[in-house]
Amino acid sequence: MAETVENLALTPDGRFAVGTTEFTAIDFETTGLHPGHVVEVAAVRIRADGTVLREFSTLVNPGPGVDPGPAHVHRITRRELDGAPYLGEVLGDFLDVCQGSVLVGHNLPFEARFLDGESGRLGARIPAMPGVCTLAAARRALRLPNYRLATVAEAVGVGEFAAHTALADAYVCARLVTTLVTTHGLRFTERPVFPELPRFAPATRLSPRRVVVPSGGTWMADFVDRVPEAAFGATGSLQDAYVELLGNALADRHISDAEARALGAAASAAGMSDTDLHRVHTGFVKAMRELAESDGVITAEEERDLRAVAAALRVPETLHGLRATGAASGVRRRVLVLGDGLAEDDLRAAVLDAGLQLAKKLTASVTHLAVGSGVPPAEPRIARAGELGAKVLRVAEAREVLGLVPRPAPVSAPIPVPPPAPIPAPVAPAHRPVYAAEQRTAAFVPYPQPPVPHGPIPPVPSPPSVALWGGRVLMGFGMLLMFITVLALFGGAGLAAGVFVGVLGVGGLLGGWQIAVRA
Numbered sequence: 001m002a003e004t005v006e007n008l009a010l011t012p013d014g015r016f017a018v019g020t021t022e023f024t025a026i027d028f029e030t031t032g033l034h035p036g037h038v039v040e041v042a043a044v045r046i047r048a049d050g051t052v053l054r055e056f057s058t059l060v061n062p063g064p065g066v067d068p069g070p071a072h073v074h075r076i077t078r079r080e081l082d083g084a085p086y087l088g089e090v091l092g093d094f095l096d097v098c099q100g101s102v103l104v105g106h107n108l109p110f111e112a113r114f115l116d117g118e119s120g121r122l123g124a125r126i127p128a129m130p131g132v133c134t135l136a137a138a139r140r141a142l143r144l145p146n147y148r149l150a151t152v153a154e155a156v157g158v159g160e161f162a163a164h165t166a167l168a169d170a171y172v173c174a175r176l177v178t179t180l181v182t183t184h185g186l187r188f189t190e191r192p193v194f195p196e197l198p199r200f201a202p203a204t205r206l207s208p209r210r211v212v213v214p215s216g217g218t219w220m221a222d223f224v225d226r227v228p229e230a231a232f233g234a235t236g237s238l239q240d241a242y243v244e245l246l247g248n249a250l251a252d253r254h255i256s257d258a259e260a261r262a263l264g265a266a267a268s269a270a271g272m273s274d275t276d277l278h279r280v281h282t283g284f285v286k287a288m289r290e291l292a293e294s295d296g297v298i299t300a301e302e303e304r305d306l307r308a309v310a311a312a313l314r315v316p317e318t319l320h321g322l323r324a325t326g327a328a329s330g331v332r333r334r335v336l337v338l339g340d341g342l343a344e345d346d347l348r349a350a351v352l353d354a355g356l357q358l359a360k361k362l363t364a365s366v367t368h369l370a371v372g373s374g375v376p377p378a379e380p381r382i383a384r385a386g387e388l389g390a391k392v393l394r395v396a397e398a399r400e401v402l403g404l405v406p407r408p409a410p411v412s413a414p415i416p417v418p419p420p421a422p423i424p425a426p427v428a429p430a431h432r433p434v435y436a437a438e439q440r441t442a443a444f445v446p447y448p449q450p451p452v453p454h455g456p457i458p459p460v461p462s463p464p465s466v467a468l469w470g471g472r473v474l475m476g477f478g479m480l481l482m483f484i485t486v487l488a489l490f491g492g493a494g495l496a497a498g499v500f501v502g503v504l505g506v507g508g509l510l511g512g513w514q515i516a517v518r519a
Contacts, residue, residue: 004119005103005112005131010180011140014187018048021192023132024097025104025174027166028114029076031069033241033270037062038087038118039069039076040209042166043097046174048181056097057167058206059084070266072259073249074164076209084207088122092200095126100194103131104177106149106169107244109237127195134176135240141184142349146229147240148247152176154225155349156183157340159360162211164248183342220305221251222357223288231283233276242267243280250284250309260312281313289319294355295332300324332357334365335402336390338381339372343395350404366390370398470515478508 022045029040042057059076061084062068068076105111108131119126138144138152145151150163153172156179162168180186224247229235232243246263249255267277285306292302303324310316335351336359337344347370351358359366362381369385369392385392393401482505489498 004115004126004128005108006128007108008102008130008132008192009189010132010137010177010186011189012184012186014189016188016191018181018187020047021188022047022053022101023104023174023177024101025170025177026098026111027105027169027173028111029074029164029166030114031062031067032266033238033245033272034110034113035117035269036069036114036266037066038114039081040074040166041087041090041094042170043094044167044170044174045097045101046178048178050175050178050182052174054097055167055170056093057170057208058090058203059209060087060090061085062087070245070249070259070262072256072262073245080207080209085203085205087118088124090203090206091119091122091124093203093206095197095200098129099197102192103129104134104173105131106134106152106173106176107237107240108133108135110241113237124198124200126197129195129197130192132177134173134180137180137186138176141180141186142345143353144229144349145226145353145355146232146243148225148244149173150221150247150251151225151352154358154360155352156345157337157348163251165209165211167208168211179340179345183340183345219302220288220309223291224251225358226291226352226355227284227287231287233279233283238270238272239276239280242270242272243284246280246284254305255309255312257312260314278315281315282318285310285313285315285318289322291355296325298322298325333367333402334359335368335370335398336360336362336366336381336385337370337372337395337398338375338379339395341372341374344370344372347395347398347404350399351402354402354404356402362388362390364388368393368398368402370395474508474511474515478505478510481505481508 024043024045026041026043028038028042031037031039038060039062040057040059042055044055045053047053059080061081063086064082066081068074068078068081071077112131115126134152135147135149138147138155142152142155144155149169149172153161153176156176158172158175161172227247232239242263245266249259249263264277268274288309289306292298292306303322306322307316307319310319334357337348337351348358362369362385366385366388367390369382369390371379371382371392372395375382382392391401398404481501485498485502485505488501489495
């Protein structure tokens with residue numbers, strides 16, 4: 001994990017219950033995978049019960065002329081960045097939201113590397129903050145085909161959201177962590193320790209982006225959410241970030257040659273080899289082809305879109321022999337699950353893991369509506385589903401009707417520790433988490449011109465040591481003896497005595513100089 005964040009795992013057998021701990025979900029939109037610059041930052045502070053305490057978001061100017069990166073994914077233009085504040089101007093507000101809380105990110109090591117890089121360029125020293133990764137935690141709690149943010153969000157019942165806008169992603173990440181620690185009972189493996197963060201000057205301007213929630217997903221977005229993680233090969237924070245980026249680019253059914261080249265260039269700059277890229281691209285397209293063929297029907301639309309994607313990703317051989325077989329047969333099972341309990345989350349995960357389509361809202365394409373025990377009988381969607389011809393089921397019977405394999409209970413080695421201990425609310429005797437512009441003890445002056453990387457901060461001079469003072473005194477004594485020798489020789493003193501005292505003076509001067517230099 002990067003220097004500004006200390007990894008704190010959430011597991012089913014963790015020692016410490018969350019208690020009153022507060023979380024701050026963060027998300028950065030960036031110019032690339034790594035290295036790169038932040039172009040949008042967001043933070044959402046939340047309690048474990050889901051209560052939102054504070055939010056913060058703004059576009060960030062990475063410097064005049066700096067390319068915004070994959071604009072076809074995050075949709076941030078250079079013109080928008082020209083009027084945005086520099087990161088140095090808003091860093092204080094961002095840290096204010098984080099103070100005294102556990103950071104949360106989906107693929108947190110990726111976010112932390114950018115925070116490290118940007119704070120280093122600014123010369124700001126930020127102590128390591130405790131943080132949890134929802135991607136890693138979801139792998140422990142849910143069995144899913146993959147663990148992209150959109151896929152995990154579907155599994156816990158999050159509806160449509162504006163993916164790759166920092167504030168929307170941060171809100172979804174906040175929802176994930178609260179669901180994992182409440183519904184799924186994950187706990188900390190270690191007690192979080194909250195450092196006192198530096199206080200910087202408050203921002204005088206922000207440039208938040210307007211978030212537009214998409215009206216609905218595409219067939220390819222459904223397929224992307226169901227692509228098995230094994231199709232990508234080895235995992236890691238960099239590859240997870242690239243798969244997230246690629247998946248969001250493909251979700252709108254279109255990726256041009258230029259966009260594919262831009263994604264490949266970003267991955268190469270971050271350290272992914274051509275072999276890694278070819279493996280990921282091949283696995284992605286092959287898996288989507290298998291999903292499209294799973295019902296025995298390939299529509300003309302599916303064939304056209306798959307071929308366009310395969311060509312843009314330079315893997316057209318993966319679609320050898322693909323032919324449209326006709327219109328959609330209407331037999332594809334599409335399941336909508338109502339409810340937000342553990343059984344409902346497990347059913348959604350099982351639907352995705354089985355390669356079935358998981359609906360986010362009730363439409364005519366839904367074939368099965370599974371209703372959780374906490375959903376009131378008067379819920380309007382239950383009656384409407386019957387009118388649309390969907391089969392209405394209780395969650396308890398849905399697995400059998402849909403032919404889903406029961407999910408085995410997570411297996412984990414027991415830890416011989418005392419019962420879970422609650423985490424008390426963070427308390428600092430001298431400083432509490434301060435919001436707005438109170439009690440600032442440091443001032444960070446943002447750059448009026450393009451940010452220029454700082455060199456190492458010079459060390460603070462230490463007071464002279466005893467050895468240094470001793471050397472100086474001995475040098476003074478030696479000079480005094482030499483002065484006395486000269487006066488004595490001019491006054492008629494004996495030559496032998498003068499030479500003897502003079503040698504003592506020179507020795508004292510040289511010895512004192514050596515001592516002072518070493519001190």
